[in-house]
Structures are given as structure tokens and as C-alpha cells.
Amino acid sequence: MLQQVELYSALGKAEQNDLFTKLGKIYANLPQTSCTGCATCCNWGSPPAFFIEYLNLYRYVRDNLKENWPDILKKSTEYFYLELVDTNQKCSFLSEDNRCSVYEVRPFTCRSYGLLSKEDFETGDRGLKKLAQKFKEEYDLTLPDEIINYELPWCDKVVSGQRSYIKKSTLAGLAAQIGTLDYPFFPQELVDQEGTLLPYPVHLMNTVLGTGTRARKIKVMKQFVDGGSKELLNGFVEKASSYRF
Numbered sequence: 001m002l003q004q005v006e007l008y009s010a011l012g013k014a015e016q017n018d019l020f021t022k023l024g025k026i027y028a029n030l031p032q033t034s035c036t037g038c039a040t041c042c043n044w045g046s047p048p049a050f051f052i053e054y055l056n057l058y059r060y061v062r063d064n065l066k067e068n069w070p071d072i073l074k075k076s077t078e079y080f081y082l083e084l085v086d087t088n089q090k091c092s093f094l095s096e097d098n099r100c101s102v103y104e105v106r107p108f109t110c111r112s113y114g115l116l117s118k119e120d121f122e123t124g125d126r127g128l129k130k131l132a133q134k135f136k137e138e139y140d141l142t143l144p145d146e147i148i149n150y151e152l153p154w155c156d157k158v159v160s161g162q163r164s165y166i167k168k169s170t171l172a173g174l175a176a177q178i179g180t181l182d183y184p185f186f187p188q189e190l191v192d193q194e195g196t197l198l199p200y201p202v203h204l205m206n207t208v209l210g211t212g213t214r215a216r217k218i219k220v221m222k223q224f225v226d227g228g229s230k231e232l233l234n235g236f237v238e239k240a241s242s243y244r245f
């Protein structure tokens with residue numbers, strides 16, 4: 001579990017060190033793109049974001065989407081607890097009409113999707129088969145096959161201003177540059193092992209809920225899997241909903 005960082009001091013530190021400008025400059029290395037907007041990639045789950053990207057998203061929502069905050073908190077809490085057991089979980093920023101409500105500040109993972117050739121594209125082993133086995137053995141909890149086996153497909157609908165695919169090593173280099181912006185907040189070793197690259201709801205719950213509440217994830221998952229009940233979860237959603245900017 002990522003160590004909790006006091007949010008407002010982190011935002012202050014990021015601003016003082018001009019980290020959001022630096023982040024924008026790294027993003028600017030990617031070409032402008034357009035696509036059909038089918039939202040397949042946004043329904044897959046919540047994309048991983050570095051801590052600095054989480055701060056950037058947090059700031060954007062605070063300053064531009066205040067009215068969406070209760071909805072984002074609710075969806076993110078549900079996502080945090082149920083991502084591995086509920087096939088309906090999707091990115092908290094996807095609107096009803098399949099649009100990205102934070103497009104301007106979407107994380108690098110979203111910006112770079114569709115920029116690799118089919119040969120280079122791979123989602124990698126998400127380690128879910130191993131995790132599913134562990135959950136079964138330790139908690140008698142069965143993760144749905146649909147979640148364990150799902151792989152985000154390669155997308156050929158992205159039109160890039162660059163007109164050719166980007167090299168995998170170039171994308172990895174840019175991602176590593178973003179990672180360095182997390183150094184002021186976490187040990188370098190953890191950042192380099194991608195320990196700060198987490199879905200937005202995980203970062204947000206780290207801010208909003210205490211360690212004890214987050215540690216009850218297995219209980220919430222089990223209650224949902226065994227009887228479809230969200231009773232425990234609803235209590236945590238209520239708790240998270242009281243968080244104000």
C-alpha cells in the first residue's frame with residue numbers, strides 16, 4: 001500500500017517546483033491524435049497514473065469540475081473496492097455520453113494508447129492469474145474469469161499527426177521522465193519500480209480514506225461476490241463522500 005502523502009503539502013511542493021509545467025512539456029512530446037471515440041479503452045478500467053498526474057487531475061477537478069466531485073468520489077470508491085470482482089467498473093472520468101471529462105489532463109497512459117504498432121503493443125502480464133489463485137487460497141474468493149482473462153485490444157483507429165507509430169523505447173523514455181517528477185514525494189527506488197503508477201481511484205482513496213478502511217477491501221469484495229451485496233461498500237462510499245477539497 002502506498003504511503004499516504006498529505007495532499008495540500010504535495011500540491012504546494014509540485015507548484016513550487018514547477019512540476020505541472022514540466023509534466024505538460026513531457027506530454028507535448030506526443031503527437032496530437034484523434035479517434036472514433038468508441039471508449040473501449042476507457043471501459044477497460046481506470047488507467048494507471050503517476051502520482052504527479054494524480055495531483056494534476058485532482059487540481060483540474062477541483063478547479064473545473066466541482067459539480068462532478070460527488071460522482072467522481074462515488075465511482076472511484078466503488079472502483080477501488082470492486083475493480084477485481086465487478087465487470088461493470090470503468091474509468092471514473094468517463095461521462096454518460098462516453099466522453100472523457102478530464103481530456104485536457106488525461107494521464108500519459110491514455111495519451112499514448114494507439115500510438116504503438118500492433119507488434120509493439122502489449123498490455124503485459126497483469127499478474128491477475130497469480131492474484132486470483134492467491135485470493136482463492138487465502139480468502140476463498142473467486143475472481144471472475146472475464147476480469148482475469150480480459151486484455152485491452154490494440155486499437156487501429158487512432159490518427160496521429162505524426163503519421164507513423166512511435167517506438168516503444170521512446171514511450172518508455174517519456175514515461176520514465178514523468179516518473180522522475182514523483183521523486184520529491186516518494187523514495188526513488190519505489191518510483192523506478194513503478195510503485196507510484198496506480199489507477200486514479202487508488203491514489204484518491206489513499207488521500208480520502210484511512211489505512212484501516214482501505215484494508216477492508218477483501219471483506220467488501222467477498223460480500224459483493226458471495227451475495228451481490230454492497231452494504232459494507234456503501235458505508236465506505238458515504239465516508240469518502242464527506243471529503244471536501
Ligand code: SF4
Nearest residue numbers: 035038039041155157
Ligand atoms: S483510442 Fe481507440 S479504443 Fe480508445 S476511444 Fe479511441 S477509437 Fe476507441
Ligand code: SF4
Nearest residue numbers: 042091093094100110
Ligand atoms: S481519463 Fe479519460 S481518456 Fe483516460 S480512460 Fe478515463 S475517460 Fe478515458
